[in-house]
Amino acid sequence: MLRDDFFTVKETAETEKGRTYRIALNASHPIFRAHFAGSPVMPGACIAQVIKELAEDFLPASFFISAIKNMKFLQVIDPRKNPEVSVRMTVCVAPEGDSVSVASVINDGDCVFSKSILVMTPRVSAARDAGGVNRPPALQEQMDALRLCVVIPTYNNRKTLAGVIRDVLQYTSNVIVVNDGSTDDTAEILNGFAGRVELVSYRPNRGKGHALKSGFDRAEELGYRGAVAIDSDGQHAVADMRTFVRYAETHPGAFLIGQRTTEGNMPAKNSFANKFSNFWFTVHTSCRLDDTQNGFRLYPLAAMRGLRPVSSRYEAEFEMLVRSAWKGLPLLPVPVRVYYPPEGERVTHFRPAKDFLRISALNTLFLILAAVYGYPSILFRRLFNKREKS
Helix, strand or coil: CCECCCEEEEEEEECCCCEEEEEEECCCCHHHHHCCCCCCCCCHHHHHHHHHHHHCCCCCCCEEEEEEEEEEECCCCCCCCCCEEEEEEEEEECCCCCCEEEEEEEEECCEEEEEEEEEEEECCCCCCCCCCCCCCCCCHHHHHHHCEEEEEEECCCCCCHHHHHHHHHCCCCCEEEEEECCCCCHHHHHHCCECCEEEEEECCCCCHHHHHHHHHHHHHHCCCCEEEECCCCCCECHHHHHHHHHHHHHCCCCEEEEEECCHHHCCHHHHHHHHHHHHHHHHHHCCCCCCCCCCCEEECCCCCCCCCCCCCCCHHHHHHHHHHHHHCCCEEEEEECECCCCHHHCCCCCCHHHHHHHHHHHHHHHHHHHHHHHHHHHHHHHHHHHHHHC
């Protein structure tokens, strides 16, 4: 793989016809040093591989390039002159579902470097393998090796719940759904996934914090050491689980927090709430995160023992971030995409008055705890680490 080494994704944007990536090139990579010394260029094979790896974000499977219908090189890509380029691409799935065509254009402003059409085939048939057995989910092997599961808390999300579960099951069968006292037909929807997901259910509704705690408790009972939490409202790009798994493989034990790459499209209320939360997180911990309100996260359960949330609703996610920072857990942002439906289609269970009061009360409490426990713990750890290094 070239991703996160030869190139890194800086931004992602959805378009009417597909997706556009802004990627940064690593000019010091051995491939560039070999092609060519003193005058590096990006080889055609690497261009095809970059397109393949980006296209796999669209699709819940690994692919190989079976044919190149068309590839035009209009300008060479020199990473010294073009440290960042844009990749505009459209993925079209064949009617039979056994291949995809990927049309792409690599450019930087008005300068077009290359155009191509690749045909890609799943490494294992989308329907079944040679023995007629259904293929395993795309990330099952990695999730099992890392002992990871997915926890989906849900409350009255009947319109999107089934789609989210189906999307997640394409990546892993290690799925725990927490029905947080739903009063719609969530129970009937979940009956359709009986035997395919682990279900935790209770009544009445107790809040997202309690749902996450219940899901984490069940995950540990089943032997998992980490849990990817994803909301059931359909706003998260499930394909970004690939990114969480990559980070988990290279940063074991880290608390991975989704960082939205679509902030420019964030509704004003969400943007204010996020900035408000980011500010108080820095006050309480002296650390900085740019997206403390994102519910798409990977919780390292084994490293977070004793850090189950005390609060029970939306503020619980913020609570776990602050307490993890005080404990010294590595907190790493992970780029993720978020879809914001039109105003009239959005479903939210946030109670502006009650939940804002709860969040304000928590911040007041944390101001006191930061002075008597949080900052002394952080300072002691920094001094201890400095002594260890010397």
